[in-house]
Amino acid sequence: MKAITIPTPGDPDALVLADVPDPEPGPGEVLVEVAAAGVNRADLQQRIGVYPPPPGAPEYPGLEVSGTIAAVGSGVTGWSVGDRVCALLAGGGYAEKVAVPAGQLLPVPSGISLVEAAALPEVVCTVWSNVFMTANLLPGQTLLVHGGSSGIGTMAIQLAREVGAHVAVTAGSAGKLEACQALGAEILVNYKEQDFVEELDRATAGHGADVILDNMGAKYLARNVQALATNGRLVIIGFQGGVKAELDLSVLMRKRGAVISTGLRARPLEEKAAIVAAVREHVWPLVEAGRVKPVVHRTFPLAQAPDAHRELDAGTHIGKVLLTV
Structure with a gap:
């Protein structure tokens, strides 16, 4: 089969389309013939050599796909050849085929095209596991999403809106903030011109954010803690x-706040399966009802993976960038 390989880590041209062996589904796995794959920032990190796949995962980038089941391994129940699916992966999505643990499969929701479905698994599982399963965002509370116009951001806005929470976002342009507002964000902060701590304090009458979903890490750590409400939860x-910063613990203690940092890719199979099952139960009905939708910025053919990475690197996208096979 064809797959995107990384012979030598580096710039986007380090991504090389090559012939590689076909994967075989092991026990508890299915083989998916890929229709499309999502492009995520983790893929960019893998490309430059700082985020290798976990042990046992395919070496090719790609953390989510959509497609059709081509074969079913031993011990798999509930799935059949020909089923239209999307899937959460530990790697290997930039390819014509990929073997997937059955617990990480989701049916393509009605009303969503097979290609569009590739924009769902990674962002939905990331948002649901962090904002709701870990940080327990509740109706009436305020969620601050950094990078509100990203794939994760656009999904976080919609899901928080659906549970009755208030949403604040940061983004770097008026156009991106308008897109966030159209999805349900109420507090809009242009981080290039405004301080999100001050804007959030003003908009919430001093309450702050009950939950913050942060993609920045060190640069925003101290200000994120300042922006937390009492009993607030910061999820990085x-x-x-960056990865290193100083933190005044007395501020965190005064707020009785929590700082949590999580990853999805390297979690054990049973944890991923539990997240996927929760997504299917709680989020898929919203998608099928048309209340929550994937936001797709642009698609590229698989062979143009370098261009897709350049698009993501440029930071001008709103929503997801996809590769089609």
Whole structure:
């Protein structure tokens, strides 16, 4: 089969389309013939050599796909050849085929095209596991999402809106903030011109954010803690702003706050399966009802993976960038 390989880590041109052996589904796995794959920042990190796949995962990038089941391994029940699915992966999505643990499969929701479905698994599982399963965002509370126009951000806005929470976002342009507002964000902060701590304090009459979903890490750590409400929860899912920072613990203690950092890719299979099952129970009905939708910025053919990475690197996208096979 064809797959995107990384012979030598580096810039986007390090991504090379090559012939590689077909994967075989092991016990408890299915083989998916890929229709599309999501492009995520983790893939960019893998490309430059700082985020290798976990042990046992395919070496090719790609953390989510959609497609059709081509074969079913031993011990798999509930899935059949020909089923239209999307899937959460530990790697291997930038390829014509990928073997997937059955617990990480989701049916393609009605009303969503097979290609669009590739925009769902990673962002929905990330948002649901962090904002709801871990941070327990409740109706009436305030969620602050950094990078509100990203794939994760656009999904976080919609899901928080659906549970009756208030949503604040940061983004770097008026156009991105308008897109966030159209999805349900109420507090809009242009981080290039405004301080999100001050804006959030003003908009919430001093309450702050009950939950913060942060992709920046070190750069925003101190200000995120300042922005927390009493009993607030800061969930860090990315390090675009670095990995080391100082924190005044007395501020965190006064707020009785929590700082949590989580990852999805390297979690054990049973944990991923539990997250996927929760997503199917709680989120899929919203998608099928048309209340929550994937936001797709642009698609590229698999062979143009370098261009897709350049698009994501440029930071001008709103929603997801996909590769089609």
